[in-house]
Amino acid sequence: MxxxxxxxxxxxxxxxxxxxxxxxxxxxxxxxxxxxxxxxxxxxxxxxxxxxxxxxxxxxxxxxxxxxxxxxxxxxxxxxxxxxxxxxxxxxxxxxxxxxxxxxxxxxxxxxxxxxxxxxxxxxxxxxxxxxxxxxxxxxxxxxxxKGLYIKAPYVTTPKKVHFVEKQSFLTGWFGERRSLTTLEVSNLYGNLQRNVFALTTFIGFGQVAKSKEVVNLMLSGKEIASKHIDIYSTVLKENDLPASMSWDNQVLDSTVSPFSDKLILFHVNSLAIGAIGYYGTSLASSSRRDLSAHYMRILVEVLKYTEDAAELLIENGWMEQPPIVVDHVKLAKT
Structure with a gap:
């Protein structure tokens, strides 16, 4: 071209x-x-x-x-x-x-x-x-x-008519009577649950074969974070009588020989975490219940910290390729 x-x-x-x-x-x-x-x-x-x-x-x-x-x-x-x-x-x-x-x-x-x-x-x-x-x-x-492997989003009852929100209790989350989830909130919870189950499986596999102790520790940290987030999403769905996803950890075999460089492993999981931040931001913006908003804010902080740790490890090992940056004209003028 x-x-x-x-x-x-x-x-x-x-x-x-x-x-x-x-x-x-x-x-x-x-x-x-x-x-x-x-x-x-x-x-x-x-x-x-x-x-x-x-x-x-x-x-x-x-x-x-x-x-x-x-x-x-x-x-x-x-x-x-x-x-x-x-x-x-x-x-x-x-x-x-x-x-x-x-x-x-x-x-x-x-x-x-x-x-x-x-x-x-x-x-x-x-x-x-x-x-x-x-x-x-x-x-x-x-x-x-x-192959019967597709895990579908939960089914919900089709509404019979249009409704309008009449009380501020629609926003209630921690205290008072909580309303049922909206279909948009269910969609976000389900999507984030699926992505974390996938991430958990990936962390288990990569942690099993990574060569560097520091990379292994970061995979174990990622596994812990993903497990915690899976519990949060599953609990909220189950509280609303909705099914939670099955686990994929049995998809990891017993090999301890790495097919990938630690550089690739680290970049890969960091990319997944960065992508998750975007999904969580969208989920936060579209969740009206206060308890869900609080969950997403806490989760976002955890994932942001994880991406920072991954980026620092990439830099320490000389593995982080610098994206194209804007010319610093002030710096050029001083040289």
């Missing part, structure tokens, strides 16, 4: 493209390992499709960067960050759950990048990525449904 009439990339476009490159280079490493280890033909097919998408994205992103004379991000390398000969760490079911979560995260990221894109080639790129992520999500859903 070539620049159009020498139109420069905006900061938002650079940010979206750079982040996409980092994510896809990581995905290639992870998916190559999954493809090597997946035994189920249906799941292998979806993994292969996802891998092809990530590889195609890297080619297109590289062309855009080269057209701008922009340095190609270092990202993650197959010869440095993955060992496809390592024993199988996760079950096939985890592979397909992973793709469901990752395609959902991709849709969120691509939609934001698309909304901020102004140059037609960049707009076209993210638009195509949106369509591909939708297709990937559809494929993962179909496999999950066909």
């Amino acid at each position: 070539q620049s159009e009439n020498n139109i420069k990339l905006t900061a938002a476009e650079i940010s979206g493209l750079w982040s996409a490159y980092m994510s896809d280079s990581l995905s290639i490493c992870v998916l190559k390992y999954f493809l090597e280890k997946a035994e189920d033909p249906e799941i292998r097919s979806v993994v292969e499709y996802a891998l092809e998408l990530a590889q195609t994205h890297i080619v297109k992103l590289t062309a855009i960067f080269n057209g701008e004379g922009f340095p190609i991000p270092y990202g993650f390398k197959e010869d440095e960050d993955v060992d496809i000969t390592a024993p199988k760490l996760f079950s096939d079911a985890y592979f397909i759950y992973y793709l469901k979560q990752w395609s959902s995260i991709g849709l969120e990221a691509y939609s934001l990048s698309l909304a901020m894109a102004t140059r037609s080639d960049v707009f076209g790129y993210f638009s195509q990525c949106m369509e591909e992520s939708k297709k990937l999500l559809e494929k993962t859903n179909n496999v999950l449904l066909s």
Whole structure:
């Protein structure tokens, strides 16, 4: 893809493209390992499709960067960050759950990048990525449904008529008679529960194989946080006679040989935590009950602290690649 009439990339476009490159280079490493280890033909097919998408994205992103004379991000390398000969760490079911979560995260990221894109080639790129992520999500859903692995959101009774809020008790949470959850609150609780069950399984697996003691400790800390959050969401759902999600920790096998570098592991879980912050912010903004708002505020603080700890460890090990930054003209003037 070539620049159009020498139109420069905006900061938002650079940010979206750079982040996409980092994510896809990581995905290639992870998916190559999954493809090597997946035994189920249906799941292998979806993994292969996802891998092809990530590889195609890297080619297109590289062309855009080269057209701008922009340095190609270092990202993650197959010869440095993955060992496809390592024993199988996760079950096939985890592979397909992973793709469901990752395609959902991709849709969120691509939609934001698309909304901020102004140059037609960049707009076209993210638009195509949106369509591909939708297709990937559809494929993962179909496999999950066909194998009886899909965990659906709770069903609720269909309302008979329109209602308007008449009392401020609608906001009550800690004291007084609490109202039932709204469907939007249920949706947020369920989504956050599912993401934390996935995160818990990932922390267990990564903590089992990470080489550095510091990285292992961070995985154990993440496991503890995810477990706590699962308890919170499950309790609120059960209090409203709604089912909570099943656990996925049995999807981790007994290997202690790491298929991934500690750099990849650390970057990966930090990315998941950063993504969770966005989901929690949305949940906080759309929850009217005060007890739910308090839960989300406390959870946000915990996850923010976790991302700070992960970032510090990345920096200490020289693993944090600096995103493109704005030129400091004051600093330049003083040199």
